[in-house]
Amino acid sequence: MLSLNEQMDIINRGNKEIISEDELAGKIESSIQTGIPLTVKWGADPSAPDIHLGHTVSIRKLGQFQNLGHRVVFIIGDFTAMIGDPSGKTIARKHLSRQQVMQNAETYKQQIFRILDPEKTVVEFNSRWCNALSFEEILNLTSKYTIARMLERDDFENRYRTGQPITIMEFLYPLIQGYDSVALKADIELGGTDQKFNLLVARDIQREYGQIPQVVITMPLLVGTDGTQKMSKSLGNYIALDDPPEQMYGKTMSVPDELIYPYFELLTDVTGEELEQIKKLLADPKCNPMELKKQLAKRLVTMYYDPQKAETAEREFDTIFRKKETPEQMSVHRLSANLLWVIKLLTEVKFASSNSEARRLVQQGAVSIDGTRISDPELTIKFKGGEVLKVGKKKFVSLEIGC
RNA sequence: GGAGGGGUUCCCGAGUGGCCAAAGGGGGCAGACUGUAAAUCUGUUGGCGACGCCUUCGGAGGUUCGAAUCCUCCCCCCUCCA
Numbered sequence: 001m002l003s004l005n006e007q008m009d010i011i012n013r014g015n016k017e018i019i020s021e022d023e024l025a026g027k028i029e030s031s032i033q034t035g036i037p038l039t040v041k042w043g044a045d046p047s048a049p050d051i052h053l054g055h056t057v058s059i060r061k062l063g064q065f066q067n068l069g070h071r072v073v074f075i076i077g078d079f080t081a082m083i084g085d086p087s088g089k090t091i092a093r094k095h096l097s098r099q100q101v102m103q104n105a106e107t108y109k110q111q112i113f114r115i116l117d118p119e120k121t122v123v124e125f126n127s128r129w130c131n132a133l134s135f136e137e138i139l140n141l142t143s144k145y146t147i148a149r150m151l152e153r154d155d156f157e158n159r160y161r162t163g164q165p166i167t168i169m170e171f172l173y174p175l176i177q178g179y180d181s182v183a184l185k186a187d188i189e190l191g192g193t194d195q196k197f198n199l200l201v202a203r204d205i206q207r208e209y210g211q212i213p214q215v216v217i218t219m220p221l222l223v224g225t226d227g228t229q230k231m232s233k234s235l236g237n238y239i240a241l242d243d244p245p246e247q248m249y250g251k252t253m254s255v256p257d258e259l260i261y262p263y264f265e266l267l268t269d270v271t272g273e274e275l276e277q278i279k280k281l282l283a284d285p286k287c288n289p290m291e292l293k294k295q296l297a298k299r300l301v302t303m304y305y306d307p308q309k310a311e312t313a314e315r316e317f318d319t320i321f322r323k324k325e326t327p328e329q330m331s332v333h334r335l336s337a338n339l340l341w342v343i344k345l346l347t348e349v350k351f352a353s354s355n356s357e358a359r360r361l362v363q364q365g366a367v368s369i370d371g372t373r374i375s376d377p378e379l380t381i382k383f384k385g386g387e388v389l390k391v392g393k394k395k396f397v398s399l400e401i402g403c
Numbered sequence: 404g405g406a407g408g409g410g411u412u413c414c415c416g417a418g419u420g421g422c423c424a425a426a427g428g429g430g431g432c433a434g435a436c437u438g439u440a441a442a443u444c445u446g447u448u449g450g451c452g453a454c455g456c457c458u459u460c461g462g463a464g465g466u467u468c469g470a471a472u473c474c475u476c477c478c479c480c481c482u483c484c485a
Contacts, residue, residue, distance in 0.1 A: 163409095163481045226430095227441065236431090256441045290439040297439095321439065341452075356450060357432085364433040364447065378452085392433065 001035075001069050004028055010064050011217070014057075014266060016193050019200070019216040027187050027215060031070070040065045041186040041214070043075035043126070043177065046100075049107035052238035053300070054222040054231030057266045058190050059115045061219060065188075066120045073122045073184055074112065076105050079130035080176050101125070111241050114304060129183040130176060141175050144208040145201065150174070153197040174198045178205030186214045193218045194230070222266055227256035245301045249313035250394070252297035253321075257282075257289040260296055268299050320396075326388050330396045333389075338401050341380045342367065349399075351391040366392050 002010075007028050011018070018024055031038050042062055044055075051059075062072045078101045109123060133141075150171050151157050159166050174197065181189060181202040191199050196218050203213035221230040224237025231238045239251045255263065264270050264278055281287045294314060301310035319325045333349045340348070343358040346367065352358035361367055362377040368390045369381065385401040 165480060253439055254441090255439095257439085258441080288438055293439065317439085343452075354450065355452075357448090359453085360447060361433070366433050 001032055004032060007068050010068065011061075013064075014219070015061065016218045016220045017196075017216075019203075019218075023213075024188070024215045024217075037070045038065075038187040039184060040070050040072045041075060041181060041184055041189040042072065042191070043077050043080075043180065043189075044108065045081050046076045046078050046104045046108070047081050049104040049111070050233050050238070051108065051111040051241045052231055052233065053241070053263075053267055054192075054224070054238060056115060056241070057222050058192065058219045059112055060267075061190055061217070063115050063117075066117050070188075071122065072116065072120060073124055073186070074108075074116075075180055075184075076101070076108065076123065076125050077177070077180075078105075078125045079127040080173060080180075114241060124184070126176070126180050126183075130179070133179075141179055141205070142172070144205060145175060147171075174201040175205065178202035181206055181214050182209045182211060185211060187212075188215045188217060190217050190219065192221050192230075194221060220262075220266060223259055223262065225251055225255050227259060239300075241304055245305050245309040245313040246316050248301050248304065249297045249310070249317055250321075252300055253290075253293055253317060255293070257293065260289060260292050263296055268296070268303070320394065326390070327396055330388070330398050332398045332400055334400050334402055335383055338383045339380060340383065341378075342374055343377060345381070345389070346391065349389065349397050351389075351395050351397070361391060 001007075004025060008021075008025060011024070027038055040062060042058060062074075066072055081101075105123070105125070109118070113121070151160060153174070156166055156170075158164075177198045178201045180186075182205060186202070186206075189199050189202060196216070199214075199216040199218070203216065206213045223229070224231035224235060225239065226235070226237040229235050229237060239248055243251065252263070261275075261278060261282060265275060270278070278292060281292060282289060297317075298310045298314055301313050316327050316329070320327050335345075336348060342362055343352075343355050346352040346358035346361060347355060352361055359377045362374055365373055365375060367374045369387050371388075371390075374381075383399055383401060385399065387399045389397050389399055
């Protein structure tokens with residue numbers, strides 16, 4: 001096991017805030033003395049199994065804890081999912097079946113184990129202890145926190161002030177998450193800065209239950225591909241771990257230039273010196289940021305796939321977007337007939353969800369076949385096979401005759 | 404329990420009898436521009452083989468030649484008083 005200072009150095013890198021560093025040092029010290037690893041908690045909602053780069057900011061930090069010999073517990077909040085984290089607008093949550101939860105959990109594991117060591121990761125479902133709680137115990141839990149303190153939470157305060165509904169059930173969310181820490185006797189809990197409130201509540205709850213409060217480590221929120229809002233699945237501005245290489249590469253390239261630096265910092269293992277270098281280059285007007293972004297995109301694809309796939313992805317990107325040519329590889333669609341109305345064609349290959357949308361695309365000049373723009377929405381085309389249909393900038397399909 | 408305010412398209416939000424498939428903004432999509440992007444500009448944004456028709460403004464009825472708009476009942480949300 002590494003010394004206190006060495007451990008602190010590693011943990012300190014890239015986080016937003018540690019509450020508190022002194023407590024953390026104390027815990028690490030006693031762990032070194034006793035040889036007992038610290039329990040590091042991290043939780044996730046089971047309803048959204050698409051892990052994206054935003055999550056990896058925390059997951060990578062967990063990986064560091066594992067390397068330091070500590071015990072990482074990944075909690076799947078199947079119980080809390082019934083409530084839904086009150087941060088969003090989504091109030092009514094659909095109840096997930098046991099089977100769905102298990103399925104999502106599997107998907108989760110598959111993804112996080114691309115970063116974490118499966119041997120060293122404990123996976124828990126919080127329904128295990130939550131379902132066992134009696135009403136009396138729940139009342140007891142609710143007696144440990146006040147409305148005033150709940151309303152300190154930004155979302156709650158906001159919604160309360162602007163006249164948005166808040167249910168009592170939502171107040172339970174932070175309490176249950178806190179109770180999870182009690183059940184696990186968590187030493188440390190990791191989360192995004194948006195989780196700070198919940199993580200801090202857990203400290204109070206643990207104290208109420210006679211435990212030493214967990215150390216809270218918040219990680220910066222990754223800005224999504226739109227360059228403004230945090231990366232999230234519901235906003236659609238995310239790069240998923242499961243995105244195929246070309247997509248991972250392409251999405252990274254579509255990120256605003258300002259994100260190049262934070263992405264290198266939070267998502268890759270580049271050293272401090274390299275980061276400095278990147279910062280310098282970005283400030284240099286002679287340097288084309290595209291080159292750095294390509295490095296970033298390639299690096300990410302290499303991390304989650306391999307160098308060859310990264311190479312291919314880069315080549316394809318250059319072909320489509322820089323040279324504006326057709327990609328080498330594209331999916332093939334077998335036409336239902338060899339004489340087809342353009343509108344029908346677009347809906348058939350699912351590049352448009354309705355005839356109206358298809359018409360719009362044609363009228364806007366988004367549609368071309370073998371490089372020739374189609375502008376007449378009434379056109380019927382005769383195919384002989386091998387044609388390439390392009391819609392917009394990035395949708396391609398190769399057409400073949402027959403089903 | 405009482406009094407008042409409100410529910411409109413993906414989101415926010417205007418509209419209080421026909422000119423309403425519904426202003427404006429956001430987002431999305433497309434086009435132009437560009438060193439990839441972003442930004443910007445322009446267009447578009449319910450459906451239908453389509454210059455006409457069908458469905459939409461919390462739900463169900465009703466008034467009317469005609470309803471997002473008026474009436475009745477119901478559901479939901481918010482505020483204040485208790």
